[in-house]
Amino acid sequence: xxxxxxxxxxxxxxxxxxxxxxxxxxxxxxxxxxxxxxxxxxxxxxxxxxxxxxxxxxxxxxxxxxxxxxxxxxxxxxxxxxxxxxxxxxxxxxxxxxxxxxxxxxxxxxxxxxxxxxxxxxxxxxxxxxxxxxxxxxxxxxxxxxxxxxxxxxxxxxxxxxxxxxxxxxxxxxxxxxxxxxxxxxxxxxxxxxxxxxxxxxxxxxxxxxxxxxxxxxxxxxxxxxxxxxxxxxxxxxxxxxxxxxxxxxxxxxxxxxxxxxxxxxxxxxxxxxxxxxxxxxxxxxxxxxxxxxxxxxxxxxxxxxxxxxxxx
Amino acid sequence: xxxxxxxxxxxxxxxxxxxxxxxxxxxxxxxxxxxxxxxxxxxxxxxxxxxxxxxxxxxxxxxxxxxxxxxxxxxxxxxxxxxxxxxxxxxxxxxxxxxxxxxxxxxxxxxxxxxx
Numbered sequence: 415x416x417x418x419x420x421x422x423x424x425x426x427x428x429x430x431x432x433x434x435x436x437x438x439x440x441x442x443x444x445x446x447x448x449x450x451x452x453x454x455x456x457x458x459x460x461x462x463x464x465x466x467x468x469x470x471x472x473x474x475x476x477x478x479x480x481x482x483x484x485x486x487x488x489x490x491x492x493x494x495x496x497x498x499x500x501x502x503x504x505x506x507x508x509x510x511x512x513x514x515x516x517x518x519x520x521x522x523x524x525x526x527x528x529x530x531x532x533x534x535x536x537x538x539x540x541x542x543x544x545x546x547x548x549x550x551x552x553x554x555x556x557x558x559x560x561x562x563x564x565x566x567x568x569x570x571x572x573x574x575x576x577x578x579x580x581x582x583x584x585x586x587x588x589x590x591x592x593x594x595x596x597x598x599x600x601x602x603x604x605x606x607x608x609x610x611x612x613x614x615x616x617x618x619x620x621x622x623x624x625x626x627x628x629x630x631x632x633x634x635x636x637x638x639x640x641x642x643x644x645x646x647x648x649x650x651x652x653x654x655x656x657x658x659x660x661x662x663x664x665x666x667x668x669x670x671x672x673x674x675x676x677x678x679x680x681x682x683x684x685x686x687x688x689x690x691x692x693x694x695x696x697x698x699x700x701x702x703x704x705x706x707x708x709x710x711x712x713x714x715x716x717x718x719x720x721x722x723x724x725x726x727x
Numbered sequence: 728x729x730x731x732x733x734x735x736x737x738x739x740x741x742x743x744x745x746x747x748x749x750x751x752x753x754x755x756x757x758x759x760x761x762x763x764x765x766x767x768x769x770x771x772x773x774x775x776x777x778x779x780x781x782x783x784x785x786x787x788x789x790x791x792x793x794x795x796x797x798x799x800x801x802x803x804x805x806x807x808x809x810x811x812x813x814x815x816x817x818x819x820x821x822x823x824x825x826x827x828x829x830x831x832x833x834x835x836x837x838x839x840x841x842x843x
Contacts, residue, residue, distance in 0.1 A: 459811035486756030
């Protein structure tokens with residue numbers, strides 16, 4: 415069980431496994447029956463947790479507030495209730511931060527928020543409420559800045575796309591497995607909108623090369639790459655939280671004029687490079703073994719990987 | 728069509744409830760369901776609420792649930808189900824799994840012992 419796959423686990427198994435054994439306490443769980451008020455009139459199945467597991471546990475000395483999305487329920491799409499549960503977790507974490515500050519503010523006990531993403535973004539059945547939930551979560555992430563580190567974990571089957579791709583971009587640190595996928599517009603939507611010649615959503619290895627953990631790690635959209643096991647993710651959370659808070663701030667992708675400039679520079683560099691495949695980008699960054707990267711295990715990949723240089727390219 | 732809520736009550740055995748106060752099993756994925764079992768003192772009765780998008784299968788649900796209650800000789804239990812097009816076979820399997828996770832009544836285990 416200790417090597418349980420993150421990819422194959424349920425949201426509830428992940429929530430329990432990402433915190434130290436026996437410490438996870440679910441909040442607003444299934445017995446509270448917080449089902450969506452919108453789905454019944456549409457004849458859509460409901461879930462007692464509305465597809466999101468929330469709670470609190472410990473990682474080493476840190477109280478960790480957990481949000482874990484369930485991809486098997488409506489593709490992990492976020493609606494009104496699930497969104498409110500996410501916001502509630504941030505509010506609890508911020509309240510805990512005030513407690514922590516008034517009790518000596520020891521770094522090794524600083525509270526944190528972790529979000530295990532498995533979602534395509536807004537639940538279209540409750541579009542406005544779902545969109546609002548995204549905005550509120552983004553707002554909470556901003557409220558946490560300088561106080562509570564927010565970690566995003568992506569290693570699930572559905573991946574993290576749509577509006578939640580934006581939310582993921584706004585967190586402090588992103589941990590992925592190679593199986594995890596991150597993006598804004600999902601593969602099927604790109605194909606539908608622009609065509610199969612632009613993006614073939616049936617091509618699994620193309621999707622993996624373009625949105626998968628290895629590519630995101632090379633591009634610095636992901637900060638830490640781990641193998642597909644819940645234990646590896648938990649280990650990574652612990653190691654990140656041991657670092658000084660300022661180090662976590664440095665992992666951010668957005669949130670300052672300098673970071674905006676950096677992102678724009680990357681976009682410009684990519685436009686000039688005009689790659690036909692992600693492997694062209696990897697090679698241009700100094701990865702002569704790019705062709706072999708997709709088949710390498712994480713350990714071997716990390717010994718070869720040359721990531722995008724920060725600042726100017 | 729809107730979601731359908733089905734309710735059933737079956738006579739069961741007094742005191743033969745689950746070991747845990749409550750227990751949750753499963754995910755409302757496509758073709759799957761979640762089950763919430765709760766201890767409930769109601770003179771041995773097993774009450775069931777099923778919320779499902781599928782219409783016209785009331786009698787199948789009743790048959791599957793009746794079998795579950797009788798086979799396991801349980802009682803004083805509230806069963807809440809959110810279904811998303813699960814087949815009767817999957818429902819039976821998940822009910823069995825849910826009962827196992829909730830802690831099978833001692834009396835049932837003793838009976839099992841007698842059999843072997």
